[in-house]
Amino acid sequence: QLQLVESGGGLVQPGGSLRLSCAGSGITLDLSAIGWFHQAPGKEREGISCISSSGTSTAYADSVKGRFTISKDNAKNTVYLQMNSLKPEDTGVYYCAGAKTCSRFMDWLDFGSWGQGTQVTVSS
Secondary structure, three states, rough: OEEEEEEEEEEOOOOOOOOEEEEEEEOOHHHOEEEEEEEEEOOOOOEHHHHHHHHOOOOOOOOOOEEEEEEEOOOOEEEEEOOOOOOOHOEEEEEEEEOOOOOOOOHHHHOOOOOOOOOEEEEO
C-alpha cells in the first residue's frame, strides 16, 4: 500500500522559494501518478500540479503555472514541488496524494493515500 510523507514547508517572504518533497513507501512511485494539493485556511483543497507515473507528463493549475515545477526522482522514490515567486495567497497546507493518472488532477476526490501535509506560510 502506498504511503506518502510531505516535508519542506516553512515560512518564506513574498517572492521567495521553497521546495516541497513527497516521499513514497510501500510501492515505487513509477507505478503511481502523484498530485500536489493546496488547502488555504478556510477553503477547500484544490489540485495544483500532477506528474504521471512515468514522469513524462505534468500538469499545472493556472494559479501556479510558470511559478511551480513538479518533478520525480524514482531512485529516491520522491516527488518534488519547486515553488518560486511565492505569493501570500500560496499560504496553506500542501498535501501529496496518489492516483492512476493525472487526468482529473484538480479533483482531490480522485486521489488517495494522502500524506499528513506540510504548512507553507508566505508573509513578510
